Amino acid sequence: MRPLFDELAKLLATPEGLRAARLLQAAGLLGKPPAPEPRPLPRPPEPISIWQPREIDGETVWVRPDPQPLGDHFAATKVLRRKKAELPLRVVLFGESVAAGYLYAPHVTPAQVLERQFRETGGEGNFEVIDLARTNETLGGLAETVRTSLQINPDVLVLFAGNNWNLLETPEVSPYAPSVLARQRYGRTLREGGVAGPVRQAEEWLRERADAALGAISEIAWAVGVPVVLVIPEVNLIDWETRQPPVWLVGDGTARWHELYAKTIERLDRGDFRGALEAAQSLKVLDGGACSSTWRLLARAHLGLGDREAARQACLAEIDAARYATLAFLSAPQATTEARELLREAARRHGFIPVDLREVFNLPDRRLFLDYCHLTLEGIHLAMAAVAAQVLNLSGMIDETQDWQRLLPRLSLPAISPEAEATARFGAAIHTAHRLLPTGSKRPILEHWCEAALDASPGIAETMLDLVAARCAPCPAVLTAAQQRNLASPYRLTLQHGWRWDHLDADLIETIRAVLERRGHSVSETIDRLLLEHLAIREEGTELLAPVYLWEPLERFYPEVMDFEDLTRRATLRSPWPEMSFCLICDGERDIDLEITLRVPSAGPVRIAVDGCDLGTLEATERWTKRAFRIDRKDLRRGLNRLSLRWPLPVADGATAMREAADRLEIGVAADVHPVLGEVFSLIVRYPSASKLKRNTHLPRL
Numbered sequence: 001m002r003p004l005f006d007e008l009a010k011l012l013a014t015p016e017g018l019r020a021a022r023l024l025q026a027a028g029l030l031g032k033p034p035a036p037e038p039r040p041l042p043r044p045p046e047p048i049s050i051w052q053p054r055e056i057d058g059e060t061v062w063v064r065p066d067p068q069p070l071g072d073h074f075a076a077t078k079v080l081r082r083k084k085a086e087l088p089l090r091v092v093l094f095g096e097s098v099a100a101g102y103l104y105a106p107h108v109t110p111a112q113v114l115e116r117q118f119r120e121t122g123g124e125g126n127f128e129v130i131d132l133a134r135t136n137e138t139l140g141g142l143a144e145t146v147r148t149s150l151q152i153n154p155d156v157l158v159l160f161a162g163n164n165w166n167l168l169e170t171p172e173v174s175p176y177a178p179s180v181l182a183r184q185r186y187g188r189t190l191r192e193g194g195v196a197g198p199v200r201q202a203e204e205w206l207r208e209r210a211d212a213a214l215g216a217i218s219e220i221a222w223a224v225g226v227p228v229v230l231v232i233p234e235v236n237l238i239d240w241e242t243r244q245p246p247v248w249l250v251g252d253g254t255a256r257w258h259e260l261y262a263k264t265i266e267r268l269d270r271g272d273f274r275g276a277l278e279a280a281q282s283l284k285v286l287d288g289g290a291c292s293s294t295w296r297l298l299a300r301a302h303l304g305l306g307d308r309e310a311a312r313q314a315c316l317a318e319i320d321a322a323r324y325a326t327l328a329f330l331s332a333p334q335a336t337t338e339a340r341e342l343l344r345e346a347a348r349r350h351g352f353i354p355v356d357l358r359e360v361f362n363l364p365d366r367r368l369f370l371d372y373c374h375l376t377l378e379g380i381h382l383a384m385a386a387v388a389a390q391v392l393n394l395s396g397m398i399d400e401t402q403d404w405q406r407l408l409p410r411l412s413l414p415a416i417s418p419e420a421e422a423t424a425r426f427g428a429a430i431h432t433a434h435r436l437l438p439t440g441s442k443r444p445i446l447e448h449w450c451e452a453a454l455d456a457s458p459g460i461a462e463t464m465l466d467l468v469a470a471r472c473a474p475c476p477a478v479l480t481a482a483q484q485r486n487l488a489s490p491y492r493l494t495l496q497h498g499w500r501w502d503h504l505d506a507d508l509i510e511t512i513r514a515v516l517e518r519r520g521h522s523v524s525e526t527i528d529r530l531l532l533e534h535l536a537i538r539e540e541g542t543e544l545l546a547p548v549y550l551w552e553p554l555e556r557f558y559p560e561v562m563d564f565e566d567l568t569r570r571a572t573l574r575s576p577w578p579e580m581s582f583c584l585i586c587d588g589e590r591d592i593d594l595e596i597t598l599r600v601p602s603a604g605p606v607r608i609a610v611d612g613c614d615l616g617t618l619e620a621t622e623r624w625t626k627r628a629f630r631i632d633r634k635d636l637r638r639g640l641n642r643l644s645l646r647w648p649l650p651v652a653d654g655a656t657a658m659r660e661a662a663d664r665l666e667i668g669v670a671a672d673v674h675p676v677l678g679e680v681f682s683l684i685v686r687y688p689s690a691s692k693l694k695r696n697t698h699l700p701r702l
Contacts, residue, residue: 048148049132049141051080062152069487070478071494073097073135076106080130083153088128089395091118092149094142095160096333098233099133102374102496103427107420109133110160110375114384117411121388122397130154135496137161138168139213146217150224156391157221159352160231162335162343163373166324169209173202173325175661176559180668186325187665190658195247195290195673198325203338210342218350227353227394229387232343233335234357236369237315238303239445242322242331243437245576246291247673248654248661254675255649257286258578264297265439273304292321296439312363328576328674330558332372332435353394355386360404366448370428372435377414377421385411419490422457425449426464427497433508434498437554446511454519461521463491464512471505472530503553504535506583506640528639535585537592541686544582544643545573551581551642557672575678581644584610584685588638593688594629596645597681604648606678610635611642620648624681630688643685647678 045053051062062080083090093099093111101109111131118127130152132145142161149157172182175190175198189197221228246257260283267276280297287294295318302311320338322331340358347354360382361368368379375383386404388411393402429449436442453460466482466489473480477500486493493499509527516523535548547553553561555577560570573580586592598620600606605617608629615635618627657675664671 045151046148048080048151049134049145050074070499071496073100073495075100075109075111075131075133077131080152082151083155088126089155089391089397090128090130090153091115091156091158091391092130092152092154093133093158093160094137094145094149095133095158095231096137096162096164097133097135097496098163098373098375099160099231100131100135101133101380102135103370103424103431104377104380104416104420105496107424108377108380108414108416110380110384113380113414114158114388116414117384117388117407118391120411121402121407122392122395126397127391127395133160136168137164139165139209143213143216147220150220154226156227156229156394157217158229158231158387158391159217160233162233162339163235163333165206165210165339165342166322166336167331167333170202170205170324173198173205174327175665175671175673176557178559183665183670184668187662187667187671190665190673191662195326195658199323202323202325206338207342210339210346214342214346214350218346218352221350228350229390229394230343230347230352230354231383231387232340232347232354232356232358233373234361234364235319235334235373236364236366236371237312237319238363238365239369240332240334240372241296241436241438242292242318242334243296243329243439244292244322244326244331245328245674246287246293247326248657248675249286250655251653252651253286254654255651257283257291258649260286261293261297262578264301268297268300268304268440271304273301277301277305289317290321290326292318293439295321300439308363326673328557329437329554330435330561334372353390355383355390357383357386360386366445370424370449371431374428374431377416381411381414382408417490418457419459422453422460423463423491423493423497425453425456426460426491427493429453429508429511430467430493430498430501430505433505433511434501435554437552442507443511446508447515450511450515454515457491458519460491461516461519463489463493464516465523465526467493467499467505468509468512468527469530470499471501471503471509472533472535474534477501502547503550504548504583506551506642510640531585531639532587535583537584537586537685537687539687541595541684544584544683544685545680549583551583555580557674571681573680574676575645575647575680576672576674576676578649578677579644579646580678580680581642582683584636584641584643585639586636586641586685588636589633590687591633592631592636592685594631594643595626595682595684595686596629597624597626597683598645598679599624600648600678601676602648602651606648607646609644609646611637612644614646620678645678645680650675650677 045060047053048062051064053060054063064078099110109131111129115127115129132149146157171177172179173186175183175186177183186198189201193200217228246254248254249257260279264276264279264283267279280294280301283294295314299311299314299318302314316337319334320336344354346352368376370376385408389402389404389407392398429446432445432449463486466486469482470477470480477483513524513527557574557576599622600620601622603621606620607617608615610631615631618629658673661671661673
């Protein structure tokens, strides 16, 4: 009997076969298939994610721990109970931050939207949706949560994942991994296969882990006769960029790449899209299409020329080029072509019902996305409509086959308070400030989200000023008066909105100033006062290498952005990009002396600029050198100034540098596959006293 059933299982293990089996089962003509290896529910009950089992009134339930004031990464449902009746049909949603409703939760989540859509199409009381999505979900955690969720008797499993895989699943395949063994393995594959070697290794490992997790979920689902709907994510193609420097290129290719990059940007800025396209294509020849920045420049040029399909293809290639194995800057979670293909393959192999959001969204941008992958209300509405259509077809409760286009006119848009909408939109601005590294300015998209937040609810202007106050305070945001005001506000900012942050958020502060001034709020004096109160240059001098003064914290090698238990923090600040900027906060009424200890890979001039204007140069060498520089008060403004160091381009042979990196990695020593263009040990700014001016008459006056 068992072989016969195995053959039937093969026939049914397709989307069409699974739908047919579900309809037969609903009609009472087909029972649940016998489990290959029946496994009873574990005793005693196990936790389901963070929900802990308890006995209440003689019933086992699963209770959620209370969140902290700033929230946590899990769904808000307080108690999970076993399903006891045939109806409502229980749909359980699993996944990552997109599935959790990041930036809208708990006010609106995909699970809530999906349940409301079921009520509008399938009737009251026939469906319920249990939310088990969580931020930062991994493949292993996903499979384990699915397994333990069987304790509450789901009828349909909906998996919405794939965005995190490019960052969270193969972190050890990197030259910057803290493990000595991981470095050695990376060094060997780098020597044997060039940069493509570690990339292939990461792909193989991701495939193994995805196959194991999705295969385990398939076995679980088949054992209990529960269908699986697999949502294949889409990402923000137009508005989200992934600027990365190239790895060492052969010969003087690295220097030529950066020169050509600057030329492409200049052409884009003046609207010469044909010239920019030609320059970007030359960049692609230099880096072999392995650098994400090149693809973004190609996309910008194609858009300028009106070729949206070519721009779309370039955007997709940009995402695929931002591989963890070759990252310099910290990237953002986005579903790659590889991740999407793994999901499609799993659907074919295991009979999961696929919902591909690329077929639902059209060249997605900020209309559907808040940032790199998190959805607006419209995006959530569309995505869940596509899921609802498939679940309705599986349920056997609807006479005619549904698709999302036919379903959509019957569905009302999600309802949300103006305050919650404004908070999500302002959260998008904060999140963008923290995670976006564009090839151009990030100010336009920051201004878009701040304006959109004020459009939703003008009262959020006070929250914007509270964020400025928290950033300017000499203590963590959670200890500030601004924090206490925000906790009592209808615009509460939580962990998901990026409220807790160690840096100044200079671009966002300047955006808030500009947007609120345009809206008639006189805030410049208030913002300058907040900046100067605690962050202005101290009489004894201020060290600008302190994290709060970094203008763009992500423009560093990404391990230096994070903390590792087994690694000490680096004592210097290294730049993998030709320019590094700092927040210089002063009264604008006095000259400033700058004292810097720095080195560069080869001797050359380091240019000093303030707010984009070149002021002069300092000579630097391969050895640590202390240099001094005078900035005239006429080149400064009151409040926030952007102080930039512009490094000489590298002259080393890229092939030699890469071989040396492989040598170091093979013996377990840290090494860089990207060039370090400059390094700073100390950058102190101070107001010169009269006595100091006499001693330092050698300082150049500009």
